[in-house]
Amino acid sequence: MQLLLYSQHSNENTDILSTLAESVISHNALYECHSIEEVGFILRHSHISGTIALLFVADYDDLVNLLSLKDIFSYIRLIIVLPTHNEELIALAHRLRPRFLTFIDESHYTLKDVLKKILHNEE
């Protein structure tokens, strides 16, 4: 079991997500990456099955780029954190069929509970 944490930029929010991720999975099983290429590289060089990806989307273009990995994402469980409540962005995010879709301004405890439950179900 491994958790892949993607965010284009490092900032206060991503630091919180990173801390949150480390609280539910061991440091060794956590992969942080900051580009689509890195996400693709990690998924191509580790067992896809048994991977959960937590994608912190920066903006619309970032999500469009992530959609290029749609096929490989279909093998894993996705959690998406969106930056805004924009309808178009939400519709685009649903094309990746996430197991959970939330927003950066929502409670991070909620995200932690979901993550814990998905990890528990996968074990």
Added chain:
Amino acid sequence: MVNILVIDINKDFFAVVSEKAGEKGCEISYASSLIKGINVCFTRRFDIIFLKSTMPDGKALDALPKFMNITPHPEVIVMSESTTPEEAECMIKNGAWDYFELPANPHAIYLILMRVLQYNASKVPKDSLVEKEKNSFKGIIGESLPLRSCLEIVIQAAKSDSHVLITGETGTGKELFALAIHNTSNRAHKNFVVVDCAALPETLIESTLFGHEKGAFTGADKTQDGLIKQADGGTLFLDEIGEMPLAIQKKFLRVLERQTFLMVGGRKKQTSDFRIIAATNRNLDEMVSQKHFRKDLLFRLKAFVINLPPLRDRPEDLKPLAIYHMSEICKAYGIEKKEFSHDFFKMLPQYKWPGNVRELVNALERAIVAAKHEPVLFPQHLPLQIRAKMVSAHVATEKNPHDIPREEEERESAFPQLQKFRKEAIAELENRYLRELIAHTNGDTTRASHISGLSRSRLYALLKKYNISLSH
């Protein structure tokens, strides 16, 4: 060209039909007995059959299931000199397209012929529908009878707007089937929204589904739409619906009944036009009897039911599945596609694949990783625990005392052993029973399973064993 067969003891009726149908460019054949008629149907395809109700070698009523078992089945019109209304009703129930009394004047025959020709022209074979939609069924791989039966329901469900319940063991591909329904439905241009009922903590599920108003609870800093609203115009896929808490089931049922809902902490009624596709690996009927699932909600979800077969019940799909997923995994890894050794495919059915397609995909992924730069996958590349079970099953098959050499078997066939004779007799009876059962239920496997007392997976296995089609 429409092919017509007339099964009648004398040629008078055949002569009239020949004249009328010939004008329409149809090809007409004639069989003077029921046996000849049935036999010719297994060697040639007929679209329409005119069948005399009573023939010296049998009755139309008994022969109808045999014609209905042919895929695609012909339209059978029964003609009779004296039949009671009950018998006529029975003919229709057994699959006859129409029924008429003899003697019939040429004009009446012409009208019947025109009607059936018109119907035949408008008919689209189920198989061609499955073929047509195949591009929308991405990731659903296989040609087995159980799988094709499920795809036929997918097509029917996509045409309708009723709710769908998909059941099946873990890893059978329930989400892919849900997506296939969505993608081939009128809602395809709108959202396919996944609700993973197993992933959502009980405290969160209500606000996630219904949304919440600002200030509804601690941390609700702003008003937020729920997944029901996000699915407006599209499909709400309730995965693992068996995990949905009873309290939420009640609220959800109310949404389905009233087509409106309230956000958590909200007072204003919200609307959303969505279609539900629910999936579970649990026995919801059993959960209802244990009062863990609401009967009324289950009733609403069951407008269409798709029971996905476990992989062990469709072993012929292992090879195409392996080829497809190997290609997809290699593409994802950015490496060259690999070949398979002959042994690889031979060994796959030796394992029961309890985790179904998902387990097969995981095993393939591990095999590809294990093979590294080697261009061909061998069984040795599969995970050790799977290979060990495969080898053990393979050895057991090799040692099976029933695998006697062909020559010896042929010598014995002059007068078979009682055990063999009994086995063949049972097989013949099972075959007959199942064919009649499928004809009786018009291919409805739920009813057939209920009547026969067989589990659906066992029923499918037997249908496959005897090569019985669900088409009728």
